[in-house]
Amino acid sequence: MTPGPDEPALELPGLVRDKVAEGRAKAAATRRRKAAEAAITDIDPVARVVLELPLVHLDREFDYAVPVGMAEGAVPGARVKVRFGGQDVDGFVLARAAASEHDGRLMPLRRLVSPEPVLTPQIAALSRAVAERYAGSSADVRRLAVPARHATAEKAEPLPAVPPPADLGESADAAWADYPAAAAYLDHLREGGAPRAVWGVGPGEDWPRLIAELVAATLAAGRGSIVCLPDRRDVARVDAALTTVLGEGQHVVLQAEAGPAARYRDFLAVSRGSRRVVVGTRSAGWAPVRDLGLVVIWDDGDDLHAEPRAPYPHLRDVLLLRSEQEGAAALVASFARSVEADQLLRSGWARELALPRETLRERVLVGIPGATDRARARDPHAARIPTEVHDAIRWGLERGPVLVQTPRAGYAVRLACERCRTPARCAACAGPLELTGPTSPPHCRWCATDAVDWSCPACGAGGLRAPVLGDLRTADELGRAFPRFPVLTSSGDRVRDTVGAQPRIVVATPGAEPVADEGYAVVVLLDTWWALGRDSLRSAEEALRRWANAVGLVRPGGRAMVVGDPTHPALQAMVRWDPAGFAAREADERREARLPPAARLATITGEPGAVDDVTTLLALPDAADLLGPVRLSDDEERVIVRVPRAQGAALAHALREVQRVRSARKLDPVRIRLDPWEI
Incomplete structure (x- = not known):
């Protein structure tokens, strides 16, 4: 009721007054938003948007109207929010168009999150290709490709472009x-x-330097490069080499350790074109480098290149797809050779860069001391470090540092009865016993109970032996054998990046070997039987890769000793330094067994009913094999689908269609992995 001219206005309490003002402000904002939404721009009024929803049946473009207030900012690649299914959903603008095929009224864009074009047309096309190859959703792939927005980094002063040196390359x-x-x-x-x-x-x-020289030659030709490596230690080596060859300010490093702000700042520098060289781990493979001219993947056999998130793409396949789409050069580099790299050579897709045999013989001399499986079974301790190895270490210490690789960390990580070899178990919980040091008593790895008075339940003996020794026990033994020289270890959370050129012994686990300033004089590989005994399709290939990475750290003219069965093909490949021949042999054996890379495999994992539903709906190619199901647990089973390599695209299409149907029906999810790294 409005007061008359002679009546005083009612005084509202302060809280009520604030609420009324807040309500009026919200109503005014709503009226302004609706007015803005009603006013649609006349210039390309349609935005084609992809939604960030991991549902395969929604993996397509949707048309929205572009309000006048968003006309300038809603550019292709920009982040937006739209109304979909009664809720606000994140999305990217793929393109602007003059008209839509939709006959009805288009809903307007809800909000412009950022006008920064972070999803380039090349990355959008790559995301679609990877999703189709791995039978997944493009939204899941874009989540891998485009980092989360960091508003502060986006508003900060951009990194300036630095002209390359005149003598580059x-x-x-x-x-x-x-x-x-x-x-x-x-x-x-x-x-x-x-x-x-x-x-x-x-x-x-010095492979980081050689990669940097290739990048320099590419940059001198006016094109950008991407170099992907498995871990931060390799990234640091290539980062230093690029700084030396290219100079400061020519490249960025993309990896998770940098933090969200620094990573997004460097991502924007690449997206805006002020940096055209990128080095990093898996995420670097998706960097939106302009005028891409070269992609490099180092050590493609390392499982760190396999993405653990759906749709589980391997970085090697991502980079090779990208090189084809953008017309860029490709380089797959490693000391060893994966069977997938061998397939690239056999198919004629790539050519080989290799050293002549004469040069290889000058670089390193590899030997196998007399230690066979029979001798090792009879007395593992005596056969583990033969006399020839001690002589080689002594020779190496006269010239520089010596690297000893052992496959396990710890001291004595597994114990057994000294007399009958029965595994030693804890009396309290039946867990395995271990030793953590030369003076500590054996204790249980599960419940930490000390087993001071342990006796074997099978034969009654009280002595223990260690069939599997770790790096600490190895360092202890070598320290007693060579008391005049320091012994360092590198494993677990005590990884060393570099060591000096002084004579010393470095005991390291695979992947934790530090780089010596001038290279190692001698490299020794112990317990090769353990790596070869892993229950894996890739056990021999992975063992050779780890050994080659260690021997690759030797200085020119150095020596290497491999302790193991001299008749095993992997050790023979090490003696001849012939990873290429071993990869070809592995590929031939897998081709006979119809295993990757000669065939393409897909695993389907989930509840038994859901897996059975997928196999029923799946339109398999003619030559497909259905293997299983295999029960993994009470509520989960797995089926393997195998097809010849030529029918791999048809299998991926069939799996994607099944995912689309099941997603639309909201059925129980299943986990589909095409070309899994391990079966």
């Missing part, structure tokens, strides 16, 4: 002179071509 020919086929590869790079190669890196090679 001129030293590449001299650096690659030992590789006969490298000259043609470099010429193609400089001409703007897209050469593709598998590089078998020789032992003692």
Whole structure:
């Protein structure tokens, strides 16, 4: 009721007055928003949007109207919010159009989150291709490709572009002179071509420097590069080499350790074009580099390149797809060679870059001391470090540091009865016993109970032996054998990045070997039987990869000793330094057994009813095999689908269609993995 002219206005309490004002402000804001939504721009009024929903049946473009207030900011690649299914959903603008095929009224964009075009057309197309190859959703792939927004980094002053040095790339020919086929590869790079190669890196090679020289030649030709590595230690080595060859301010490092703000700042520098060289781990493979001319993956056999999140793509496949889509050169580099890299050579997709045999013989001398499986079974301690190994270590310590690789961390990680070899178990919980030091009593790995008075339940003996020794026990033994030299360890959470050139013994687990300043004089590989005994399709391939990475750290003219069965093909490949021949042998055996890479496999895992539903709906190619089901637990089972490699695309399409149907029906989810790293 409005007061008359002679009546005083009612005084509202302060809280009520604030509520009324807040309500009026909200109503005014709503009226302004609706008015803005009603006013649609006349210039390309339709935005084609992809939604960030991991539902396969919604993996397509949707048309929305562009309000006048968002006309300038809603550019292709920008983040937006739209109304979908009664809720606000994140999305990306893929394109602007003059009209829509939809006959009805288009809903307007809800909000412009950021006008920054972070999803480039090239990455959008790559996301779609990877999703189709791995039978997944493009939204899941874009989640891997585009980092989360950091508003502060987005508003900060951008990194300035730094002009490259005038003499960039001129030293590449001299650096690659030992590789006969490298000259043609470099010429193609400089001409703007897209050469593709598998590089078998020789032992003692300064491979970060050689990769940096390739990047320099590519940058000198006006194109960008991406270099992907398995872990931060390799990234740090290539980062330092790029700084030396390219100079400061020419590249960025993309990896999770940098933190969200720094990573997003560097991502924007690449997206905006002020940086055209990217080095990093898996996420670097998706960097939106302009005018991409070269992609490099180092050590493609490392399982760190396999993405653990859906749709589980392998970085090697992502980079090779990208090189084809963008016309970029590709380089798959490693000391060892994966069977997938061998497949690239056999198919003619790539050429080989390798050292001549004469040069390899000059680089390193690899030997196998007399230790067979029979001798090791009879007395593991005596056969573990033979006399020839002690002689080689003594020779190496006269010239520099010595690396000893052992496959397990710890002291004595597994104990057994000294007389009958029965595994030693805890009396309290039946857990395995272990030793953590030379003076500590054995204790249980599960409940930590000490077993001071342990006796064997099978034969009654009280003595213990250690069939599996760790790096600490190995360091203890070598320290007693060579008391004049320091012994360092590198494993677990005590990983060393580098060591000096002084004579010393470094005991390390695979992947934790520090880099010596001038290379190791001698590299020793112990307990090779353990790596070869893993229950895995890739056990021999992975063992050779780890050994080759360790021997690759030797200095030119150094030596390597491999303790193991001299008749095993993997050890024979080490003696000859022939990872290429071993990969070809593995590929032939897998082809006979119809295993990858000669075939493509898909695993379907979930509740028994859901897995059965998928196999019923699945339109399999003619030559497909259905293996299983295998019960994994009470409420989970797995089926394997196998097809020849030529029918891999058809299998991926069939699996994606099944996922689309099941997603639309809201059925119980299943986990589908195409080309899994491990079966």
